[in-house]
Amino acid sequence: MTASLLLHPALIFLAGALLLPLLRGKLQSAWLLLLPVAGFAALLKIAPGTEISARFLNLDLVLFRADRLSLLFGYIFTIISFITAIYVLHVKRSAEYLAGFLYAGAALGAVFAGDLFTFFVCWEMLTIGSILLIWLRRTKAAQGAGFRYLLVHSFGGLLLLAGILMYSREQHSLSFGEIGLSSLSTWLIFLGLGVNCAWPLLHTWLTDAYPEATIGGTVFLSAFTTKTAVYALARAFPGTELLIYIGATMTAFPIFFAVIENDLRRVLAYSLVNQVGFMVVGIGIGTHLAINGAVAHAFNDIIFKGLLFMSMGAVLHRTGKINATDLGGLYKSMPWTAGFCIVGAASISAFPFFSGFVSKSMVMEAAGLKHLSGIWLVLLFASAGVFHHAGIKIPFFAFFSHDAGLQVKEAPLNMLIAMGIAAALCIGIGSYPAPLFAILPFQDVVYQPYHYSHLLSQTQLLFFSALAFTLLLRSGIYPAEIRAINLDSDWLYRKGGRLFATTCAVIFNGLNNLAERLLVKGAVGALCRFARQGPANLASLALTPYWRLRYRKAEAEKENARLHRSFTTGAAGLGIMAAGITLYLLVFFL
Amino acid sequence: MSKENKHLFDEPKNVSRLLLIFFASLVLLLVPDLVHERHTIFAWEEWPEFYPVFGFVACVILVLLAKYVLRPLVKREEDYYDR
Numbered sequence: 001m002t003a004s005l006l007l008h009p010a011l012i013f014l015a016g017a018l019l020l021p022l023l024r025g026k027l028q029s030a031w032l033l034l035l036p037v038a039g040f041a042a043l044l045k046i047a048p049g050t051e052i053s054a055r056f057l058n059l060d061l062v063l064f065r066a067d068r069l070s071l072l073f074g075y076i077f078t079i080i081s082f083i084t085a086i087y088v089l090h091v092k093r094s095a096e097y098l099a100g101f102l103y104a105g106a107a108l109g110a111v112f113a114g115d116l117f118t119f120f121v122c123w124e125m126l127t128i129g130s131i132l133l134i135w136l137r138r139t140k141a142a143q144g145a146g147f148r149y150l151l152v153h154s155f156g157g158l159l160l161l162a163g164i165l166m167y168s169r170e171q172h173s174l175s176f177g178e179i180g181l182s183s184l185s186t187w188l189i190f191l192g193l194g195v196n197c198a199w200p201l202l203h204t205w206l207t208d209a210y211p212e213a214t215i216g217g218t219v220f221l222s223a224f225t226t227k228t229a230v231y232a233l234a235r236a237f238p239g240t241e242l243l244i245y246i247g248a249t250m251t252a253f254p255i256f257f258a259v260i261e262n263d264l265r266r267v268l269a270y271s272l273v274n275q276v277g278f279m280v281v282g283i284g285i286g287t288h289l290a291i292n293g294a295v296a297h298a299f300n301d302i303i304f305k306g307l308l309f310m311s312m313g314a315v316l317h318r319t320g321k322i323n324a325t326d327l328g329g330l331y332k333s334m335p336w337t338a339g340f341c342i343v344g345a346a347s348i349s350a351f352p353f354f355s356g357f358v359s360k361s362m363v364m365e366a367a368g369l370k371h372l373s374g375i376w377l378v379l380l381f382a383s384a385g386v387f388h389h390a391g392i393k394i395p396f397f398a399f400f401s402h403d404a405g406l407q408v409k410e411a412p413l414n415m416l417i418a419m420g421i422a423a424a425l426c427i428g429i430g431s432y433p434a435p436l437f438a439i440l441p442f443q444d445v446v447y448q449p450y451h452y453s454h455l456l457s458q459t460q461l462l463f464f465s466a467l468a469f470t471l472l473l474r475s476g477i478y479p480a481e482i483r484a485i486n487l488d489s490d491w492l493y494r495k496g497g498r499l500f501a502t503t504c505a506v507i508f509n510g511l512n513n514l515a516e517r518l519l520v521k522g523a524v525g526a527l528c529r530f531a532r533q534g535p536a537n538l539a540s541l542a543l544t545p546y547w548r549l550r551y552r553k554a555e556a557e558k559e560n561a562r563l564h565r566s567f568t569t570g571a572a573g574l575g576i577m578a579a580g581i582t583l584y585l586l587v588f589f590l
Numbered sequence: 591m592s593k594e595n596k597h598l599f600d601e602p603k604n605v606s607r608l609l610l611i612f613f614a615s616l617v618l619l620l621v622p623d624l625v626h627e628r629h630t631i632f633a634w635e636e637w638p639e640f641y642p643v644f645g646f647v648a649c650v651i652l653v654l655l656a657k658y659v660l661r662p663l664v665k666r667e668e669d670y671y672d673r
Contacts, residue, residue: 144671259656260665332597368631376632384648400599453628453635460619460641467616468649470609479657485671487664494671 007046008064009039009074010112010122013081013105020101021094029089032097036082039108043074051114059174062114068441069295073111073231075439076299077104079425080223080306087310087418088216096136100220103129107224111231115174116164119232123160123196126225127153133217134209145212148490152195152205160192179236190237197229197280198273200249204490206273207257211265211322215313218265222272222309223302230279230298239286244367247284248375250277251382257488258389262323262481264398265312268305271348271390274382275301281379282363285370288442293362296440300355300429304347307422308394311341314411314419315398321406324393324481329403337411338399340419347426349391349462350383354430357458358437358449365447384465391462392469397481535576536567616642 016035023031048071052064066074081104088096106125113119127150134146166185168174179186198206210221237243254270254277261267275297282294314337315330316322331338343354350356360383367376410416429436433449472478540560547556599605623638630636 255652256656256660257664259653260661331599365631371631373632380644381648381652384645385652388649388652451629452626453630456619456622456628457635457641460623460639461645463612463616463619464642464645465649466612468646468653470612472650472653477657478653479661482665483668484665485668486661487666487670 007042008052008109008112009042009078010105010109012039012042013101013108017098017101017105020097028092028094028097032085032089032101033082035101036078036085036104040075040078040082043071043078046071053114059117060115061118062175063118064112065114065176066112068439069231069234070111072295072299072439072441073227074108076227076302077108077111077224080302083303083306083418083421084216084219084223086414086421087219087313089414090412091214091216093136096133096214096216099129099132099136100216103133103220103224107228110228114176116168116176117174119176120157120161120164123228124157126196126228127157130209130213130221130225133220134213136217137212137214139212142212145209148494149205149209151493152202156192156195156202158192159188159195163188163190163192176235178238181237181240181242190240193229193232193236194246196225197233198226198250198276199246199280200253201489203250203254203273204488207254207266207269207488208490210269210272211263215317219306219309219313222268222305226272226276227298227302230276230283230294233280233283234291234294238283238291240284243280243284244372244375245284247277247280247282248378250274250280252277252378252385255382255385255389257486258385258393260479260482260486262325262483264322264324264327264394265309265316267324267389267394268308268312271386272301272305274386274390275305275348277382278360278363278379281375282366285363285366285372287366287370288445289369289447290363290366292437292440292442292445292447293359293366296359296362296436297356299436300347300359300426303422303425303429304344304355307340307344307419307426308348308390310415310419310422311337311344312394312398314415317415318408318411319406323483324397324401325483327398327404327406328401329399330406330408331399332403333406333408334399334410336416337419338395340416340423341395341399343423343426345391345395347430349387350458351462352430352450352455352458353427355426355433357430358433361449361454361458362447380461384461387462387465388469392466533564533567536564539563539567 013035016031016038020028020031046066048067050064050066051062053060053062055061081101084100088100091097103126106122106129109122110119110126113122130153131146131150134142134149136142163185164174166183167179167189170183170185179189181187181190195202195205206226210218213221233243251274254273258267258270258274261270279294279298279301282290282297284290312322314334315327318334319327319330321327347354347356350360364376364379364383367379411419437447469478540563543563544556544560547559551559599608620639620642623640623642628636634640
């Protein structure tokens, strides 16, 4: 068991990552590249059905469970780690390398976790890794976005934890398999996964934080968190109808935001939500074809979305700018980056012979076969829309459009190699999808992406979407890029949080001031005065009738003053206390 | 791409040439629907030129809604959250 556990790819990543800060220079670079290769090689040796279990704290844990579903995610996670490792070779920052590989290792741990406890631990490690990748950008914006990311994911993590605790009590087992929506516990798990999956209204941690992370960090981030959630949904909630509607909403609404967004990495973040929407719809449909489509699209999306983020990262690296308003004309100085970006754009738009073409249509066909006509039309709309903003807008405003006059060099060689590998995979899978189809979870369904109708309809759809872009742009109707931000549902907690803080400040500071005035200054003072003068006043009250009878007024006042003096300075207080104690003891003993 | 400072799309002629190729391919793409039947799932897919019309109309609606409805609702100054 221990020998095979050493081959756990997550362990290779996590243990290997801890060594990264100890190494320097070429050795560190070599180690960085070796880790994903070793992880991938380990996966190749693992047959579906392998399980490694252990007992820990009286729990039966399945630390490693490989089946076709988890293996597919394992392959792509190690592949994208390798590509990203090449992409960040010039960075030479141990902290970023460490964060990246802890993060990737956590994702691998989560997809191979056979029980909910192990899964949850890895799930939380994902959050830690990603926050480091955001904070390492070391800007004020990144710091704020990181904290918001932490808060949102802590909330999601707590939902998941509560759900897991309740669910494992109900089931008397921690095993992580199909859960399905039934009791409260399953709803909590469902929602907890949904936070990481960037469901509508819960999605703003993604569009808020990803564009603020480091250049390489964003490439890492785009691959793991949402896809781990997609994996978990495919594992636990296949065929849950609600997911169809959630997914369809995810495909449609972000494209409107993407059209008016100025920060090009944020445009990509919105299109990430849109693409994950296709996967969620597939899981919701739940047929074998649909699940195959969902995970195949996850596989492809990790590569082409990584490629697009890499190309925009290269632009940001060379120019220091990422807003569409500041860019343009870069095809002259960065032709290779431009070319790779166009390959990524064609893939996400599902052009024939590019990877999106062979997987997105699987989900659409599954929706068609279930006669979900409304959903199918929304997905078709989203397909045209994604071409519009990710397929055309990204390359057009960065590399063409008006020349911003930026004089820069082409991206560093390691970045170009990384983008080149990703681009080759996009075209390779798109043109020859058989190897990808061979590792899909269900082999009892056959899908044929290349046939006359599909080729024609997709080409028609995309070309006429492009026509709309061309005509709108040339007629001046296309919305000009503006230096501005667009509110999204994070407004609720960003402004709401501030309102909460202000309200709390008013209420609690008010209470504090009131307490200060009434208790500290008022009651305590009164008590002190009473302690000092109370007995004297009482005694003078008692003695006044006697003085009235015996003395004249002036003498009575003199007696009164003497009484007060003797109470504050003399032994009268002690005497009274002694009398009180004696009285008390008498009462007590008699 | 030329060696000097002149680049591919600095030449207006190249831009219009590209557009010409683009428009020509659009026209070509309209032809098959007039000739062939196709295997489809939904009835509307068989309407002639369904996909070209859908792609065009969808994108125009997308842009108009984003520009005239969404942007006025959500656009704020860049320092909105820092104030």
